Each structure stands twice: as C-alpha cells, then as structure tokens.
Amino acid sequence: xxxxxxxxxxxxxxxxxxxxxxxxxxxxxxxxxxxxxxxxxxxxxxxxxxxxxxxxxxxxxxxxxxxxxxxxxxxxxxxxxxxxxxxxxxxxxxxxxxxxxxxxxxxxxxxxxxxxxxxxxxxxxxxxxxxxxxxxxxxxxxxxxxxxxxxxxxxxxxxxxxxxxxxxxxxxxxxxxxxxxxxxxxxxxxxxxxxxxxxxxxxxxxxxxxxxxxxxxxxxxxxxxxxxxxxxxxxxxxxxxxxxxxxxxxxxxxxxxxxxxxxxxxxxxxxxxxxxxxxxxxxxxxxxxxxxxxxxxxxxxxxxxxxxxxxxxxxxxxxxxxxxxxxxxxx
Amino acid sequence: xxxxxxxxxxxxxxxxxxxxxxxxxxxxxxxxxxxxxxxxxxxxxxxxxxxxxxxxxxxxxxxxxxxxxxxxxxxxxxxxxxxxxxxxxxxxxxxxxxxxxxxxxxxxxxxxxxxxxxxxxxxxxxxxxxxxxxxxxxxxxxxxxxxxxxxxxxxxxxxxxxxxxxxxxxxxxxxxxxxxxxxxxxxxxxxxxxxxxxxxxxxxxxxxxxxxxxxxxxxxxxxxxxxxxxxxxxxxxxxxxxxxxxxxxxxxxxxxxxxxxxxxxxxxxxxxxxxxxxxxxxxxxxxxxxxxxxxxxxxxxxxxxxxxxxxxxxxxxxxxxxxxxxxxxxx
DNA sequence: GTGAAAGCGCTAACAG
DNA sequence: CTGTTAGCGCTTTCAC
Numbered sequence: 001x002x003x004x005x006x007x008x009x010x011x012x013x014x015x016x017x018x019x020x021x022x023x024x025x026x027x028x029x030x031x032x033x034x035x036x037x038x039x040x041x042x043x044x045x046x047x048x049x050x051x052x053x054x055x056x057x058x059x060x061x062x063x064x065x066x067x068x069x070x071x072x073x074x075x076x077x078x079x080x081x082x083x084x085x086x087x088x089x090x091x092x093x094x095x096x097x098x099x100x101x102x103x104x105x106x107x108x109x110x111x112x113x114x115x116x117x118x119x120x121x122x123x124x125x126x127x128x129x130x131x132x133x134x135x136x137x138x139x140x141x142x143x144x145x146x147x148x149x150x151x152x153x154x155x156x157x158x159x160x161x162x163x164x165x166x167x168x169x170x171x172x173x174x175x176x177x178x179x180x181x182x183x184x185x186x187x188x189x190x191x192x193x194x195x196x197x198x199x200x201x202x203x204x205x206x207x208x209x210x211x212x213x214x215x216x217x218x219x220x221x222x223x224x225x226x227x228x229x230x231x232x233x234x235x236x237x238x239x240x241x242x243x244x245x246x247x248x249x250x251x252x253x254x255x256x257x258x259x260x261x262x263x264x265x266x267x268x269x270x271x272x273x274x275x276x277x278x279x280x281x282x283x284x285x286x287x288x289x290x291x292x293x294x295x296x297x298x299x300x301x302x303x304x305x306x307x308x309x310x311x312x313x314x315x316x317x318x319x320x321x322x323x324x325x326x327x328x329x330x331x
Numbered sequence: 332x333x334x335x336x337x338x339x340x341x342x343x344x345x346x347x348x349x350x351x352x353x354x355x356x357x358x359x360x361x362x363x364x365x366x367x368x369x370x371x372x373x374x375x376x377x378x379x380x381x382x383x384x385x386x387x388x389x390x391x392x393x394x395x396x397x398x399x400x401x402x403x404x405x406x407x408x409x410x411x412x413x414x415x416x417x418x419x420x421x422x423x424x425x426x427x428x429x430x431x432x433x434x435x436x437x438x439x440x441x442x443x444x445x446x447x448x449x450x451x452x453x454x455x456x457x458x459x460x461x462x463x464x465x466x467x468x469x470x471x472x473x474x475x476x477x478x479x480x481x482x483x484x485x486x487x488x489x490x491x492x493x494x495x496x497x498x499x500x501x502x503x504x505x506x507x508x509x510x511x512x513x514x515x516x517x518x519x520x521x522x523x524x525x526x527x528x529x530x531x532x533x534x535x536x537x538x539x540x541x542x543x544x545x546x547x548x549x550x551x552x553x554x555x556x557x558x559x560x561x562x563x564x565x566x567x568x569x570x571x572x573x574x575x576x577x578x579x580x581x582x583x584x585x586x587x588x589x590x591x592x593x594x595x596x597x598x599x600x601x602x603x604x605x606x607x608x609x610x611x612x613x614x615x616x617x618x619x620x621x622x623x624x625x626x627x628x629x630x631x632x633x634x635x636x637x638x639x640x641x642x643x644x645x646x647x648x649x650x651x652x653x654x655x656x657x658x659x660x661x662x
Numbered sequence: 663g664t665g666a667a668a669g670c671g672c673t674a675a676c677a678g
Numbered sequence: 679c680t681g682t683t684a685g686c687g688c689t690t691t692c693a694c
Contacts, residue, residue: 014680058686059673071408074403081401081429095427284588336687
C-alpha cells in the first residue's frame with residue numbers, strides 16, 4: 001500500500017489538504033484541480049487510510065459493531081442481512097461477533113471491538129453485564145438493542161415482546177379448543193428470550209384456567225433434532241397432551257417429524273405450534289402454526305435508527321416491529 | 332473515552348513507553364511497575380485505541396475481512412461460525428459483508444474494507460474482478476479463498492470441488508439404476524458454484540450414456556419455494572424423469588414437499604437428491620440423499636490458514652476439506 | 663529496567 | 679480557491 005495524500009499532492013502540484021478535500025467530495029477547489037487530482041489518484045491506485053482518518057478526526061469512523069447470539073441461527077441470518085444491506089448502502093462497515101447467549105462473552109467481544117472506536121453498536125437482547133453497560137456508557141456512539149424490547153434501553157431499541165408472543169399463541173390455541181398444552185424448548189437458562197415466550201405462554205394458560213401440563217427444556221441447540229427427541233421425551237412422560245408449543249420452528253418441524261413417524265395425527269391428535277417463521281414452515285404438507293418475526297425489517301430498522309442518531313436526526317427511542325401470528329394448519 | 336497511555340503514565344510515575352510495554356504484556360519492566368500500571372489502568376477504565384496502534388505500527392491490525400455470497404444462507408452461517416470461533420479465540424476481529432453472488436459487489440466491499448488495513452481477507456468463491464485482484468495483490472496481508480477450490484488461488488485456498496460433487500452424485504444415482512435425470516436449480520448465472528455442480532453432474536451422465544433429460548433453473552433465491560415450484564415446472568415440461576438433482580437441500584426438501592402433495596412416491600416413482608447437508612434433511616421421514624459439506628470445518632481451516640500465514644508459519648497453499656455423499660433414502 | 667524523540671496519514675482550524 | 683500548522687495515541691528506535 002504505497003500512495004498517500006502527499007504523493008498525490010506532489011504529483012498534482014497542490015497541497016495535501018486540497019487532495020483531501022477533493023477525495024472526500026467536499027468543496028473549495030476548482031473543477032480543473034478536482035479532475036487532475038482524481039485522475040492522479042486513480043492512476044496511482046490510491047487507497048485511503050481510514051485508520052489514519054478515524055484516528056485523526058474521531059468523527060470519521062464508519063465502523064459498526066454487531067453482536068448476535070449465534071451466527072448459525074436462520075432468524076439472525078436474516079437480521080444480519082437487513083443490517084448489512086442498510087449499513088452498506090449508507091457507507092458503513094460491519095464488525096460482527098457471536099456471544100453464544102452469554103452476556104460475559106458479549107462483554108469480552110465489546111471490549112475488543114470498542115478499541116477500534118466504532119461509530120456505534122447493535123446488540124441483541126436486553127441482558128448485559130454491568131461491565132458492558134459501563135463500557136457503552138463511556139463510549140460516545142449510539143447503541144441499539146434489538147430483538148427483545150427493553151423497558152429501559154441503554155440507548156435505542158428495536159424489536160418486539162417475546163412475552164407477548166407466547167401469550168398470543170396461548171390465546172390462539174385456547175380459542176382453537178386446546179386444553180392440555182405442553183412445551184418443548186432448548187438451551188435452558190442461556191436463551192432468555194425463549195424463556196420469556198414460555199413465561200407469556202404459561203401465565204396466559206394459567207389465567208384461563210388451563211395451566212401448562214408439561215414442559216421439556218433440553219440443554220441442546222434448538223434445532224430439528226432437539227425438537228424430535230424433545231417431543232418424544234415429553235410424550236413419554238405425559239402422553240395426554242392436545243397441543244405442544246415449541247421454542248422455534250426448527251424444533252416444531254422436528255416435532256412434526258416425530259409425530260409423523262409415530263402415526264400421531266396433526267392437528268387431530270396433537271396440535272403443534274412453533275415460533276419464528278422460517279421459510280420451510282410454510283411449505284410443509286400442512287402449514288405450521290407459528291409466529292412470524294419480521295427479521296429483515298428489524299435489522300433494517302436497527303441500522304437506520306443507529307445512523308439517524310449518528311447524524312443527529314433523533315427518532316424514537318423504541319421502535320416496535322410487530323410480529324404476526326400465522327394460524328397455519330397444525331395448531 | 333478519556334484515559335490514554337499518557338494519563339496512566341503520569342499517574343504511575345513512569346513513561347508512556349513503560350505503560351505500553353506493560354499493557355501489551357511484553358518484557359522490560361519490574362513486577363512492581365507492572366502491578367502499579369495494571370492497577371491504575373484498571374481503575375481509570377482504560378480502553379486501548381487500536382486505531383492509533385494499527386495506524387502507528389502497521390503490524391498491529393487484527394482485523395479480518397470476510398465476504399460471503401449471502402448472509403441468509405444456512406451453509407454460510409456455519410462457515411461464518413467456524414471462522415468467528417477460530418478468529419476470536421486467536422484475538423482477531425471480523426468484518427463481514429455480503430456480495431449477493433456478484434464479483435462487482437465484492438470489489439466494492441473490499442474497496443471499503445481494505446481502507447481499514449485489515450490483516451487479511453477471507454473471500455468465498457474463485458471469481459473476482461480484475462480490480463479485486465489488483466487491490467489484493469497490493470495489500471500486504473494473506474487472502475484465503477474458500478468454498479470452491481481454485482486452480483490458481485490468489486494466495487491461499489480452502490474448500491472442495493463443486494464439479495466433483497456433481498460428478499459423484501451422478502455416479503451414485505447411476506449406480507442406483509437411475510437413467511432419466513433432471514435438474515432443478517436457482518439463481519442462474521449468479522451462482523457459479525451451483526453451475527459447477529450441474530456441470531459435473533451433467534458431463535458424468537453424458538459420459539455414461541444417459542444424458543440429462545431436462546433442467547429448470549429459476550431466477551430466484553434457492554429456497555424451499557423455488558424447489559417446490561421448480562419441480563412442478565420441470566415435471567410439467569418433462570414428466571418422464573426418474574430422478575431429480577437439486578441445487579441444494581432446501582430446494583430438494585421443497586421438491587419433496589411437492590412430490591408428496593401430488594402423490595408422487597419417493598424414491599419409487601421419483602428419486603430426489605440435494606446438496607449441502609442441512610440439518611433438517613436428516614430427520615425427514617426418509618433421509619435425504621445429499622452431499623454433506625463440512626461447513627464449520629471449512630471456516631475453521633480458513634481462519635487458521637490465514638493466521639498461520641500471518642505468523643509466518645507457512646502451511647499448504649491449498650487445503651482440501653472433503654465432502655461426503657450421504658446415500659440417504661430418497662435417491 | 664526505563665525513557666525521549668520521531669513519525670505513521672489524515673483532518674480541523676486557521677491564514678491567506 | 680488554496681496552503682500551513684498542529685496534533686490525534688500509539689509504537690519503533692535508539693539511548694541510557
């Protein structure tokens with residue numbers, strides 16, 4: 001990496017400052033100067049040094065740090081996609097990390113990334129260590145917490161309520177006449193949001209007088225396998241259920257496969273409901289009863305809220321992106 | 332962000348240099364000095380400025396840029412995960428971007444990211460613009476091309492051969508007695524790797540005297556829908572097929588759903604084969620015939636090759652991570 | 663075991 | 679419209 005502003009300045013017979021102004025597309029130079037500088041920069045294969053720029057000016061960072069629970073989650077893949085599209089269009093660069101549902105790993109990651117003086121952060125979830133909060137409070141840039149709405153966000157927040165998702169599904173299943181509900185989840189304590197959905201589900205059932213009959217929460221990745229074996233375990237312990245709510249759609253589809261393998265008819269013998277809205281769920285022989293989460297929209301809104309704040313445009317502190325219950329044919 | 336090396340130096344009664352040495356865990360200071368400096372740094376909530384460090388030294392960058400075709404791909408999610416785990420363990424930070432299967436978008440992304448002077452790059456695919464190659468040749472750091480093995484990598488390469496995947500599947504299906512094969516793909520020209528698999532598939536069939544009967548390549552995202560409707564279209568044009576090879580497992584599962592909805596028996600009436608090895612595929616009523624790609628291993632190997640090169644440890648230029656044909660029960 | 667000086671490439675602030 | 683000066687926080691180099 002050779003050419004710098006000075007090299008171009010020398011070749012163009014102007015000062016570094018003029019080159020800097022031209023290259024950043026500002027004002028204060030003649031059209032002729034601009035063309036000359038641009039041509040020379042091009043010819044020299046000039047690559048700006050953002051390190052120097054950001055270091056020297058502190059306004060100039062276009063780095064955004066984003067931390068998700070897992071990089072292998074289909075839902076967060078879409079959130080990332082929404083963030084990435086919005087940010088790259090606006091000229092920002094994304095640094096990512098995964099925290100494996102651990103607030104401590106999140107703090108460790110932030111500690112690394114904050115040293116690069118990013119313009120802002122997008123975090124998922126509302127659970128953070130005190131160390132994280134300190135770090136972020138001293139940092140100058142905006143922080144957007146996505147996915148789960150927080151009553152008191154660190155700064156900005158974009159998402160929806162997981163408790164409400166669970167409650168809404170419980171109401172729906174009750175309306176469909178279900179009375180003996182079970183739950184199959186995964187990741188246990190680590191996934192706070194799954195727990196929030198279960199909480200909303202459970203308390204709504206209880207208030208309606210038909211409390212949750214049984215639940216099985218595996219210490220495993222919340223995927224197809226866990227859904228399959230989770231349902232098997234749950235039914236072996238408590239065969240008399242008329243519906244099962246799953247941690248997510250992957251697990252629900254695993255449960256569906258288990259039911260099919262055992263000749264359990266869905267939804268006649270057993271209702272099955274998921275959460276998330278993965279694409280596969282809508283093309284099953286019977287469309288899955290689930291909650292559709294507008295993942296890409298959340299990512300986009302988060303990125304835009306961050307940039308708006310950066311530009312001092314001030315929008316709402318909390319942005320609600322509503323989920324939608326998809327009745328489907330399995331519930 | 333207030334405290335810097337000088338503040339700590341003042342408070343500790345030593346020079347900036349000594350503080351710098353202590354904080355980086357080097358040598359050349361007494362245990363007593365170390366403890367005093369560490370305590371003060373902690374108390375002041377010192378956050379190092381990597382911008383300044385990397386700018387001043389050019390050895391100090393621990394940024395790694397990684398570009399994938401799509402952030403929403405299940406397979407690349409696992410690759411990212413492998414990369415992220417390996418890199419974060421080794422103290423590097425990841426900058427990511429998506430190129431939507433476009434070499435031009437990749438170049439635009441690299442042009443942004445290279446300005447931050449990353450230690451190296453991980454790119455997916457072997458197709459790059461001349462501009463990209465120029466940019467990367469002048470950059471000092473290592474470049475790892477993953478996913479598809481290149482005959483002449485820019486620098487390092489980790490992956491497998493997509494042509495071989497297609498060829499191997501063709502041989503397998505021929506051995507199972509299939510004679511009239513079709514293909515359903517998506518994304519057309521944009522996804523060069525899918526095209527490579529088709530090429531291997533097609534040429535192997537032709538050499539065996541049972542050439543590909545029909546193919547349908549949609550201009551759409553390669554997901555369940557496309558598989559469902561792609562198979563519908565293909566069969567409407569050419570009903571007399573005995574097996575269909577799909578672009579990937581998502582599409583194959585979509586195809587399976589279509590077959591089921593039409594009462595087509597799989598594998599008796601029609602064989603179905605996918606590619607990729609998504610988790611869902613192994614829990615279907617019948618295990619999907621597919622090629623399992625060790626995605627996480629590829630990510631891990633790529634990250635490790637990059638870091639080994641960075642540390643001057645010199646390993647192989649090309650690392651083959653073999654795929655595995657899963658016979659399954661649908662082919 | 664420790665310190666002083668120089669400089670990385672850029673931009674802000676001011677001068678002309 | 680253009681140039682000069684100073685300085686961002688760190689590391690490298692050399693001196694003690």
